Amino acid sequence: MPTGLIVKALSGYYYVLPDDSGRVESVQCRARGIFKLKGISPLVGDRVEFELTENGEGTVDEIFPRTSELVRPPVANVELVVLVFSVDEPALNRQLLDKFLVHTESAGLETLICLTKHDLRQGAGQAVSEEEAEAGEHLELDQVIRLYERLGYPVLVTSAKEGIGVEAVRERLAGRISVFAGQSGVGKSSLLNAMIPGLGLETNAISMKLGRGKHTTRHVELICLPTGGFVADTPGFSSLDFLHVDAEGLSSCFREFAPYSEGCRFRGCLHLHEPGCKVQEAKESGAIDALRYEHYLQFLGEIREKKRRY
Structure with missing residues (x-):
């Protein structure tokens, strides 16, 4: 039987790009009922075995083992997550960025932070949301970049409008399955359009009243890159649920906690108000960013x- 890659899922159909290099169009397939009985759903990014039917369509017969699986966005076999956030319109939301990072850390995925719309910030002020400004957190854009780079996250600053950083992002994605994720209106589709000439993804200006964009991407689809590999543009959203992270495991998703948590007095320390907590001491001394720690407490409360x- 032929094998291939699911590049799109829409309305109960799975579009499989055959491994046969002679065919460039995907095959529209249905999944066999056995998957539903087993509680399994094919995902975009799955490598599958399929069978062609007489009408030119097909059926997915087997899903090969996955190397990774994301719940939201629902994509399998992702190697790199590109977290796309704008530096303005909407303002950089560090709480949401940290929440995304918890999810990529818990999934064990490599992460690239991409800050878009740099053309809107040239010579401008602080890269913070209104909520962060009210909380007294005032960090310049370069300080934010240095903070996350110190944590080990590569950061690229881009402008689709001016072509800044577009080639650097394209090089990072070459030969891999990657996913773009981030809230609405940050310019994911605009960046992909700049990376892939002729792509023509729909884009929308953000609502100045609401400070966020409309959802221009309504389903998950893998887009073939000229440099090889695939990237998924995913529906934008502004909130995430902690589906697979428990209270005890949350601290391991904050990389900067690790050198200090080993010295905590109690095993299983949640770094709240336990005596002898080295993470709290590091926060008080400035070794751990105060806003990152505050986000940790917020997420712990949600869980x-x-x-x-x-």
Whole structure:
């Protein structure tokens, strides 16, 4: 049977790009009922075995083992997650960025932070949201970049409008399955259009009243890159649920905690108000960024509240 890669899922159909290099168009397939009985759903990014039917369509017969699986966005076999955030319009939301980072860390995926719309910030002020400004957190854009780079996250600053950083992003994605993720209106589709000439993804200006964009991407689809590999443009969203992260495991998703948590007095320390907590001491001394620690506490509260509800 032929094999291939699911590059799009839409309305119960799975579009499989055959491994046969002689065919460039995907095959529209249905999944066999056995998957539903087993509680399994094919995902974009799955490598599959399929069978062609008489009408030119096909059926997915087997899903090969996955190397990774994301719940939201639902993509399999991702090697790199590109977290796309704008430096302005909408303002950089560090809480949401840190929440995305928790998810990529928990999934064990390599992460690239991409800051878009640099043309809007040239000579401008602080890279913070209104909420962060009210909390007294005032960091310049270069300080934000240095903070995350010190944590080990590569950061690229781009402008699709001016072509800044576009080639650097393209090089990072070459030969891999990557996914673009981030809230609406940050310019994911604009950046992809700049990376792939003739792509023509729909884009929308953000709502100045709401400070966020409309959802221009409505389904997950893998886009073939000229440099080889695939990238998924995913529906924008502004919130994430902690589906697979528990309270005890959350601190391991904050890389900067690791050197200090080993010295905590109690095993399983949650770094709240336990005596002898080295993470709290590091925060007080400035070794751990205060806003990152505050986000940790917020996420911990969300996880505990969800556990109480269920």
